[in-house]
Amino acid sequence: MSSTNNLVWRRRVNVLKSHVNGRLQDAEKPTISLNDVSAQKEARTELRMLENEDYDKGFLLILSQLATVGDVSKDMFKKRMEHMKNTQNTYFTVVVEDLDKKKIIATASLIVELKFAHGCSKVGHIEDVVVDETYRGYKLGKRVIEELKSIATKQGCYKTILDCSEKNVPFYQSCGFVKKELQMRFDNPHE
Numbered sequence: 109m110s111s112t113n114n115l116v117w118r119r120r121v122n123v124l125k126s127h128v129n130g131r132l133q134d135a136e137k138p139t140i141s142l143n144d145v146s147a148q149k150e151a152r153t154e155l156r157m158l159e160n161e162d163y164d165k166g167f168l169l170i171l172s173q174l175a176t177v178g179d180v181s182k183d184m185f186k187k188r189m190e191h192m193k194n195t196q197n198t199y200f201t202v203v204v205e206d207l208d209k210k211k212i213i214a215t216a217s218l219i220v221e222l223k224f225a226h227g228c229s230k231v232g233h234i235e236d237v238v239v240d241e242t243y244r245g246y247k248l249g250k251r252v253i254e255e256l257k258s259i260a261t262k263q264g265c266y267k268t269i270l271d272c273s274e275k276n277v278p279f280y281q282s283c284g285f286v287k288k289e290l291q292m293r294f295d296n297p298h299e
């Protein structure tokens with residue numbers, strides 16, 4: 109086994125050995141456990157809902173690994189958080205924090221859409237899924253998606269959908285999603 113393979117193998121073993129308790133603070137505050145490890149060492153991690161303090165823990169930095177974030181001040185961030193919280197049972201952003209580094213290392217969001225169709229049903233939309241590049245491959249992506257699927261179920265969504273690039277299809281398939289239809293897009297000419 110090459111030294112690189114050996115390192116990867118040892119990390120995989122550490123993933124299996126690492127049992128770290130996490131806390132999720134959704135509306136019902138259930139206790140959940142999170143099994144994972146950081147890219148560098150066994151990390152103490154916590155899976156929970158996004159909170160105001162995460163502005164200083166690199167939440168926007170990790171988001172910028174997926175999309176252009178632009179200048180978002182702490183005040184703008186807090187106002188957006190407040191708006192989302194006040195729009196009850198609609199916006200759910202989960203994060204994973206590396207507790208030793210006080211750093212956000214993974215995030216994903218669920219938006220619950222109210223429909224008239226299907227007897228006034230609800231549909232979940234998953235957005236902004238990203239794992240810090242140094243922590244990829246340790247099941248953090250899968251963990252945040254599983255959490256959002258669970259919240260969508262509790263919220264009564266009859267399905268949960270998302271858009272992704274072709275290269276991420278295997279990841280979402282491993283999370284239980286299937287390919288269906290395609291995305292259409294209109295870019296606002298003023299944006």
Ligand SMILES: CC(C)(COP(=O)(O)OP(=O)(O)OC[C@H]1O[C@@H](n2cnc3c(N)ncnc32)[C@H](O)[C@@H]1OP(=O)(O)O)[C@@H](O)C(=O)NCCC(=O)NCCS
Pocket residue numbers: 173174236237238239240243244245246247248249250251271272273275276278279280282
């Ligand atoms: C896509 C992303 C979120 C995956 O997160 P991750 O923590 O590295 O993935 P996980 O370790 O949880 O992988 C879960 C499963 O998906 C598989 N997987 C992950 N990325 C994959 C890829 N690019 N190709 C094939 N399989 C992949 C893993 O092998 C694993 O499979 P298994 O459960 O059968 O062993 C992460 O790579 C990322 O942040 N990418 C950049 C941002 C991005 O593209 N986000 C998605 C926007 S739609």
